[in-house]
Amino acid sequence: MATAAERKKLFGHAENNYLNCTKGIRSWIFTLDHKRIGVMYLVGVTLALLLAGVFALILRLNLWTNTSELLTDAQYNQMFTLHGAVMVFAFIIPSIPAALGNFVLPMMLGAKDVAFPRLNLCSFYLWILGTGFLLWAIISGKGLDTGWTFYTPYSIQTDTGVIYATFGAFILGFSSIFTGLNFLVTVNTMRIPGQGWFKMPLFLWGLYATAIIQVLATPVLGITLLLLIAEKAMHIGIFDPKYGGDPVLFQHFFWFYSHPAVYIMILPGMGVISELIAVYSRKKVFGYSFIAFSSVAIALLGFLVWGHHMFTSGQSIVVTLIFSAITFTVAIPSAVKVFNWLATMYKGSIALTTPMCYALSFIFLFGIGGLTGLFLGALSTDIHLHDTYFVVAHFHFVMVGGTLTAVFGGVYHWWPKMFGRMYNDNLGRLSCFLVFMGFNLTFFPQFVMGARGMPRRYASYDPEFTIFHQWSTAGAMVLGIGIVLGFGVLVYAAFKGPKVAGNPFGAASLEWQSSSPPDFHNFIHQPILHDPYDFESMIYDEELDTYVPKEFMEPDKQPATEPEPQTH
Amino acid sequence: MAVVEPEHEAHDDHHDHGEFIAHHFESAEQQFDSGKLGIWLFLVTEVLFFSGLFVAYTLYRVLHPEIFDQAHVFLDKYLGFANTLVLLFSSLTMAVAVRYAQLGKNQHVVWYVLGTMVCASAFLGVKAIEYTHKWDQGIMVRSYFDYHAGHHEASMPLARALGVSDYLIWISIVPVLLLVGFALFAVFAKLTEKANAAFFSACMAIAIGGYFIGALAGHFYMELTDGGIGGRSEKAAALMAYEDETHSDHEHTDKPADHHDESAAEQQKETSEIAPYEGPQNDEFDQDIGIFFSIYYCMTGLHAIHIIAGIGFLAWILWRSILGHWRSDYFGPCDYVGLYWHLVDLIWIYLFPLLYLID
Ligand code: HEM
Ligand SMILES: [Cu+2]
Numbered sequence: 001m002a003t004a005a006e007r008k009k010l011f012g013h014a015e016n017n018y019l020n021c022t023k024g025i026r027s028w029i030f031t032l033d034h035k036r037i038g039v040m041y042l043v044g045v046t047l048a049l050l051l052a053g054v055f056a057l058i059l060r061l062n063l064w065t066n067t068s069e070l071l072t073d074a075q076y077n078q079m080f081t082l083h084g085a086v087m088v089f090a091f092i093i094p095s096i097p098a099a100l101g102n103f104v105l106p107m108m109l110g111a112k113d114v115a116f117p118r119l120n121l122c123s124f125y126l127w128i129l130g131t132g133f134l135l136w137a138i139i140s141g142k143g144l145d146t147g148w149t150f151y152t153p154y155s156i157q158t159d160t161g162v163i164y165a166t167f168g169a170f171i172l173g174f175s176s177i178f179t180g181l182n183f184l185v186t187v188n189t190m191r192i193p194g195q196g197w198f199k200m201p202l203f204l205w206g207l208y209a210t211a212i213i214q215v216l217a218t219p220v221l222g223i224t225l226l227l228l229i230a231e232k233a234m235h236i237g238i239f240d241p242k243y244g245g246d247p248v249l250f251q252h253f254f255w256f257y258s259h260p261a262v263y264i265m266i267l268p269g270m271g272v273i274s275e276l277i278a279v280y281s282r283k284k285v286f287g288y289s290f291i292a293f294s295s296v297a298i299a300l301l302g303f304l305v306w307g308h309h310m311f312t313s314g315q316s317i318v319v320t321l322i323f324s325a326i327t328f329t330v331a332i333p334s335a336v337k338v339f340n341w342l343a344t345m346y347k348g349s350i351a352l353t354t355p356m357c358y359a360l361s362f363i364f365l366f367g368i369g370g371l372t373g374l375f376l377g378a379l380s381t382d383i384h385l386h387d388t389y390f391v392v393a394h395f396h397f398v399m400v401g402g403t404l405t406a407v408f409g410g411v412y413h414w415w416p417k418m419f420g421r422m423y424n425d426n427l428g429r430l431s432c433f434l435v436f437m438g439f440n441l442t443f444f445p446q447f448v449m450g451a452r453g454m455p456r457r458y459a460s461y462d463p464e465f466t467i468f469h470q471w472s473t474a475g476a477m478v479l480g481i482g483i484v485l486g487f488g489v490l491v492y493a494a495f496k497g498p499k500v501a502g503n504p505f506g507a508a509s510l511e512w513q514s515s516s517p518p519d520f521h522n523f524i525h526q527p528i529l530h531d532p533y534d535f536e537s538m539i540y541d542e543e544l545d546t547y548v549p550k551e552f553m554e555p556d557k558q559p560a561t562e563p564e565p566q567t568h
Numbered sequence: 569m570a571v572v573e574p575e576h577e578a579h580d581d582h583h584d585h586g587e588f589i590a591h592h593f594e595s596a597e598q599q600f601d602s603g604k605l606g607i608w609l610f611l612v613t614e615v616l617f618f619s620g621l622f623v624a625y626t627l628y629r630v631l632h633p634e635i636f637d638q639a640h641v642f643l644d645k646y647l648g649f650a651n652t653l654v655l656l657f658s659s660l661t662m663a664v665a666v667r668y669a670q671l672g673k674n675q676h677v678v679w680y681v682l683g684t685m686v687c688a689s690a691f692l693g694v695k696a697i698e699y700t701h702k703w704d705q706g707i708m709v710r711s712y713f714d715y716h717a718g719h720h721e722a723s724m725p726l727a728r729a730l731g732v733s734d735y736l737i738w739i740s741i742v743p744v745l746l747l748v749g750f751a752l753f754a755v756f757a758k759l760t761e762k763a764n765a766a767f768f769s770a771c772m773a774i775a776i777g778g779y780f781i782g783a784l785a786g787h788f789y790m791e792l793t794d795g796g797i798g799g800r801s802e803k804a805a806a807l808m809a810y811e812d813e814t815h816s817d818h819e820h821t822d823k824p825a826d827h828h829d830e831s832a833a834e835q836q837k838e839t840s841e842i843a844p845y846e847g848p849q850n851d852e853f854d855q856d857i858g859i860f861f862s863i864y865y866c867m868t869g870l871h872a873i874h875i876i877a878g879i880g881f882l883a884w885i886l887w888r889s890i891l892g893h894w895r896s897d898y899f900g901p902c903d904y905v906g907l908y909w910h911l912v913d914l915i916w917i918y919l920f921p922l923l924y925l926i927d
Contacts, residue, residue: 113592115602181609189602190593219613223620227866230709236862237710238624244710244859249627253620
């Protein structure tokens with residue numbers, strides 16, 4: 001029990017917090033605070049997203065007609081390569097774990113920081129360095145035109161900046177490994193007493209499964225890229241057929257990392273969605289252990305399917321069949337999650353806040369993305385669809401419709417915690433609507449095009465595809481506006497939005513038992529452990545206009561009925 | 569669950585916190601366990617990092633057994649074996665160092681860590697002799713492979729005076745600079761009465777001195793045996809490769825008959841009388857051997873980088889031992905570096921037979 005003044009101190013809006021507890025640029029550059037590192041990461045990955053997004057818009061504009069008026073064909077190749085490489089390595093892989101995860105994970109465990117704060121900062125600087133090398137490929141004027149996959153032998157023949165870019169990706173790999181390693185250790189050793197594995201919020205299961213992949217798969221990418229660099233610099237004859245090497249070996253190595261990497265991209269997103277669906281349906285999550293274990297199952301099965309990217313590479317038929325069969329099994333845990341989210345919403349009291357809108361569009365778009373993966377995993381259809389726009393549409397549905405949407409949902413959800421201010425919910429919903437419409441307009445026509453044989457990575461096309469490409473380009477503009485609006489609303493809120501107290505949404509996981517923004521030490525008091533989805537454990541405090549743990553409310557002030565959750 | 573009243577704020581972080589317990593850990597155990605799990609995970613990533621190379625090795629060995637058969641004889645298994653012993657011994661000293669750290673006997677830790685570092689440097693010295701000897705003969709990665717047997721006159725005056733390879737001079741520049749730098753700094757620190765710094769620098773100079781011990785030993789071994797006796801003598805090997813090719817109509821899978829040193833030497837005598845030997849550097853076959861050396865250089869090079877990094881970590885442990893940081897309840901870093909060091913040794917234990925002992 002605590003007095004109103006104490007509650008205000010613990011759970012109110014905090015004027016003194018981690019953002020302003022120390023001042024000056026050095027206090028940020030050398031910070032070891034996971035919250036600040038998370039915020040810096042968030043800024044970084046957002047810039048990477050915007051940059052690569054501009055590349056994408058240029059690509060789409062170039063495709064408005066089939067005569068390439070904007071770019072030469074060579075420039076087009078460079079543009080899609082950089083778009084892909086920056087998006088994958090610099091944005092989407094670090095986005096949720098390193099930015100949101102860094103901020104939220106220790107707090108969800110009731111800990112003061114991650115296990116290795118210096119390694120955490122190091123990871124961020126490696127991110128900057130790696131992204132710098134990627135961009136150096138552009139700035140140096142050499143460009144890069146291999147596609148984000150760096151396939152040999154072309155990557156050895158081209159004289160664009162393959163070495164810079166691969167070295168950048170190598171460094172980014174280590175940045176990712178360090179984040180993953182840190183999270184694995186933190187979750188294992190730093191949970192608050194009493195928090196068993198099954199009392200963790202599902203976001204942590206998602207991050208944990210992701211971290212397993214980061215630690216197990218990324219080193220293989222590292223050595224592959226080093227060998228590629230050696231091959232390019234010295235022709236060691238491992239991947240280059242001219243010197244007796246085997247280019248398909250490169251593909252195996254590359255996809256041994258990059259298929260699991262697509263789960264590095266999606267699993268944290270699924271974790272975010274599990275939180276959002278529960279909180280905004282105000283209902284205990286349905287099938288907790290199924291969602292938790294499906295994350296781990298996806299992480300492990302994900303290591304066994306890389307060959308589905310190589311059905312047409314000439315690998316043996318037996319291997320192809322096996323890879324196809326296992327690919328189908330990966331769809332099962334993904335579907336388990338979707339069913340559980342839907343069941344969680346059933347009879348919940350759903351609040352259509354901005355994060356929830358994003359969560360709903362995630363379920364829809366990821367559903368389409370995952371189901372079309374099955375078309376690609378089936379041998380007979382993949383021979384036809386491989387390297388067409390169908391594949392492009394498939395992975396954009398999962399990566400943009402899935403992960404990017406989850407990034408937005410998560411950022412909107414935790415923004416009031418990060419900055420202690422509330423955004424305009426209507427404008428947030430508008431951004432979600434624009435993203436959803438723009439996205440579908442952009443990528444749905446690509447399924448049709450691809451099924452009709454439009455190959456990917458071409459700067460021009462047969463006239464019969466014109467109308468699809470024009471829809472797609474128009475959609476991309478809408479999508480771009482939606483994304484910019486989404487960030488605009490948030491940035492405005494961080495500076496000018498109305499102040500909020502600790503827990504405006506009535507969520508029950510531990511990170512909400514702090515002031516907003518949190519104190520440097522995360523919690524001023526020892527947080528009180530409840531089930532993360534026991535929303536009854538948080539009680540509305542009228543004075544603070546926020547939810548506080550029931551232990552802190554005086555019994556007579558506890559309202560008999562639950563008030564509606566806040567929907568500003 | 570007891571409600572902690574806000575009065576008892578958790579700000580008193582430094583309750584029973586030892587000197588080296590970071591503020592975000594609750595206890596020494598939690599810190600130790602975290603570090604231990606962290607280092608084990610890191611070792612997992614290291615193993616996976618090497619795994620790509622092992623896969624490449626396996627693949628090429630299965631696809632081209634003849635290349636491995638012909639090529640490995642260029643490696644001197646006695647040098648490889650000596651290096652294996654050096655690393656095994658360094659693992660022993662490291663294990664002892666960790667034990668003393670657990671007991672809090674910092675002075676002992678200093679000596680054993682120093683021993684480990686000397687071994688590490690000696691390993692690199694031997695490796696330097698091996699590498700430069702091969703470079704002299706044009707035994708390079710696939711595209712630069714251009715074998716030419718025989719003695720190689722160095723071009724640098726210094727190299728000629730010492731009777732060593734030019735390449736050896738080049739790659740010894742860094743250790744020489746380090747050695748001189750640390751030695752000078754040790755003297756300087758001694759004069760300015762910084763006892764710890766002086767002692768540390770002197771230790772570092774000794775540790776780097778290990779490189780020269782290794783290189784000297786390797787060098788004399790090569791001199792005494794005229795290019796090493798651990799492999800088949802290179803000339804014979806090359807001749808055999810050449811013969812194999814001309815006599816078996818480009819049948820690369822033909823295994824050379826046997827690998828004994830005497831028979832090789834005999835053959836050498838025989839063949840040198842028969843025909844003027846032109847060397848196989850211009851034909852396809854010879855170059856394919858280069859793939860073996862691509863793999864060899866990648867594997868041992870990456871391993872050497874790990875040794876160098878290990879020396880860096882050990883230097884840090886050395887410094888902290890000199891400062892007397894280890895106590896029975898705080899010795900984590902020493903333990904973690906020890907684990908890393910054992911892994912680096914272990915990788916060599918695999919590399920040695922895979923590369924040197926193929927027949
Ligand atoms: C639900 C299960 C999924 C299945 C069954 C599946 C299946 C496939 C298959 C078979 C391909 C190869 C198509 C081809 O090149 O012919 C493919 C490509 C791809 N998928 Fe998925 N996928 C799934 C989920 C995901 C997720 C979650 C992501 C990322 C978040 C993703 C990202 C990608 C990417 C990036 C490519 C193309 C890579 C390239 O060639 O550049 N997929 N998928
Ligand atoms: Cu895949």
